[in-house]
């Protein structure tokens with residue numbers, strides 16, 4: 372198949388994927404049925420007074436929000452490690468009322484529903500979404516491995532210029548990418564361990580920063596922009612958009628729905644750029660790029676098709692985190708191949 376036909380085919384597919392994604396995105400629900408349920412609300416109200424749900428009573432309800440005992444000597448403080456996790460009477464009551472309501476609903480044959488924008492998950496040692504945490508840790512490890520092996524390759528295995536810099540022109544950009552990717556994984560671990568406002572802000576902000584930067588990188592690499600001034604010019608509009616979006620999330624409205632829409636749009640744009648490039652380039656590792664694009668586009672559907680957690684642990688978002696692990700491995704493998712490919716071309720030119 373010639374390049375032009377392939378490009379047309381890719382373009383058609385991309386338009387179809389974007390169209391389908393946008394159709395689903397506009398229908399993303401924002402409200403939760405669980406916390407609107409009067410039985411759940413009265414359970415939380417009663418629990419905050421009595422400190423118990425059924426026979427289950429909570430240690431946190433003996434302390435006020437600032438960690439001081441409700442009735443007891445002033446010097447008795449709640450242990451610091453519990454305060455840090457911010458589990459308090461209110462959140463304990465919400466959690467146990469949710470479990471109680473879900474049990475009742477299940478007995479009547481009902482499906483799980485969301486509470487305060489989240490599916491009902493079982494906690495493990497105070498960790499809210501243990502499966503997402505585990506996959507985020509693995510993804511962090513994958514990025515670290517990818518970055519280290521890239522570092523060793525460009526600085527120790529491939530030839531260097533006389534001034535000890537690499538021939539590969541994108542080394543610095545991939546270093547920044549690795550920092551943003553690992554930062555995003557780290558805050559994902561923290562956020563899925565404990566969902567409070569500050570962990571949510573940091574998770575959303577670092578994801579937006581990573582997705583925005585990945586889009587910049589896609590533009591610069593596929594168009595082969597090597598001049599510093601042109602790079603700054605190309606990056607500036609995306610950079611200012613992402614900076615505004617992060618400020619909006621942190622200081623105006625921390626909206627999950629809006630952030631998801633913005634991140635998916637940028638991610639799809641980035642994937643389309645790589646997809647078009649992969650279909651016309653003669654890069655020796657283009658198949659890796661194509662595989663990454665296909666898996667990432669498919670995994671975006673998991674962000675859109677949000678199903679309840681299986682056995683109370685594995686939901687669509689956790690599976691999405693799982694798909695990122697092999698993709699990250701393949702992605703860094705492509706980056707290393709790209710460094711080898713560009714370096715060999717440039718070395719030949721110098722000779």
Ligand SMILES: [Zn+2]
Nearest residue numbers: 503559688692
């Ligand atoms: Zn996540």
